[in-house]
Amino acid sequence: MLIASVIPLLFILVYAVVILWVEIKVASHVQDRLGYMYTGGFHGWAQPIADLLKLLTKEHITPVNSDKILFTLAPVIVFASSYAAYAALPFTSTFIAANLNVGVFYIIAITSFVVIGILMAGWSSNNKYSMLGAMRSVAQIVSYEVPTALSILTVIIVAGTLNLQEICQMQSGGLFNWFIFKYPPFMFITFLIYFTASLAEVNRTPFDIPEAESELVAGYHTEYTGMKFAMFYLAEYANMFLVSGISAILFFGGWNSPFGDFMSGPAWGVFWFVLKGLFFVFLQIMLRWTLPRLRVDQLMYVSWKVLTPISFVNIFIVGLWALLK
């Protein structure tokens, strides 16, 4: 049990260090520059480690008029909720930290805790910018949970189970058994809705409004320093992989090999799952360095007037199709 819970944590930590480096390098090359080049030798591979060490040694500053308990608790809750969600992620056919019958439901529920953490951070900082950032963030995450949940529900209709491991198993046997190719093109639309909404769930561009640095300085984590700040960062990166991993599981076969029996097995399963997850993380990074950000009201417009109605229609069509079949 202990080992099962430590493995996702180790994964998050290693992944965060790697993805920090990848993000900077991708950003740099998109922007026609080199980025890290010195620390550690090869393309500055040790820079994220140096950054992490720097953050660890930094002073913890708590603003005088802040609510100290909430202020300290907030980053922990934010990180814990995204870490807890990893428990239900099937990394491979033989490893899942907690094989729940209601895995999907559990993930949707537990990730909602992020909202509480963010609101706590914004409120307790006693800073108007943090407060505005937190308010935006909560409004955004709560709104986008609707299309996210609806698109996940569409997959549930197809799969008929809430168990993520079972959903993966149903998609085994090659590329064309993946749910993305079912009921064309409706499952693809579902995926697009899920991907867009998940960007908003993890506060990534073009929906990075809560931490819009040109407006709100840094949003809800303006007042945070050192490791507490790093916790928010870690949680953000953990969430990025989480939503990407769910994308991979629900639509792209999870740990299944795209070539049927070729290159499949428990060890290959980890490879495929992480690869698919990282691909969507990479997509998120590319989007971040390409697009400007939306305004708050435009963000709400996209959620309530575009994504939610489309997902309702979508869920209806897919449901009808599945019923008639």
Added chain:
Amino acid sequence: MATYEITTRSIRGDLKTDTMILNMGPQHPSTHGVLRLELVVDGEIIVDVIPHIGYLHRCFEKHAEQMTNYQQVIPYTDRMDYVAAMGNELAYVLAVEKLMGLEVPERVQYIRVIMAELQRIASHLLAIGTYGLDLGAFTPFLWCFREREKILDMFEITCGARLLYNYIWIGGVSHDLPSEFGKKLKDFLKTFPKALKEINDLLTFNKIFIDRTANVGVLPADVAINYGCSGPMLRGSGVKFDLRKNEPYLVYDRFEFDIPVGEGKMGTVGDCWDRYYVRVREMEESLKIIEQAWEQIPAGDVHSAIPRKVRPPQGEVYFRTENPRGEIGFYIISDGHSSSPFRVKARAPSFVNLSVLPEISKGYMIADLVAILGSVDIVLGEVDR
């Protein structure tokens, strides 16, 4: 999105809401320097904006009086609009030359035109790059800087400086163009349109970018004129006024170029997108001017007309030129016997353009204010002087 209804104090049931004062700046990522904005906000909607300036005040006008001669003022003008230093020098030098009745060689005039237009492109690149940054797009900013770097390289090989040049002197320029300049310029003229197209594809015609800037911060033409706005601010509102065409100085009357004005292509005439797009198109026009100037540039000595002593006759002069940010003017009084100006007054376009900010940003959201402020394109060095 249209403007929002302003409710300073609304009561729903027993829930009382009140306005909040939000201090934006002087240390804030998007105030482009040390501008401080005092915002009165109702939730996220702006009820009032009060700009506080003066954090970068360096007594330019007093300094100018205290110098031992007229030439020493030139480096101080550089430091006003520090991203368009060539333009400031040019306006000051032209004012002094007019006061003295000095004729400068044709080659000098052409060099000045080329430099001023290159500076305009560099300045506009910075403006649109940082504008993208304000709206959350990082990449265009660095792409713009990459192009701007090429212009700065050209300035560097010409006069040794990359930002504050002291290049345009009274009666001439400090150095003639070096032999490599022509090659670099031609290279730039060839590659820049492509780079501009890339930036347009990435930012200008991006759906999200248009959503953020169209119909936001609409500045009607009459308001723009009443506030004395100039440059892309005025032209963005559809007023076709450019000193290079309307009151030609140097040799601008020999070139063919258009004056781009805001057309309300994506929304209303005079919105943020229009102001932004005027800048983009001005860069194209500047490119045309540079191309023509480079074809026509005569040979000659750039130092022949530089006077040994600058002692203008008693009198006063006002001279204005079209700087990237608008109309920059220098008012100089000479007492006739001293070698330093008796009084120098600078009309800074950013300062005047900034004054219209409270007028055009009421009723929008905080995120819009950032877009509006970015489209005004201020340089605090010039606002505060």
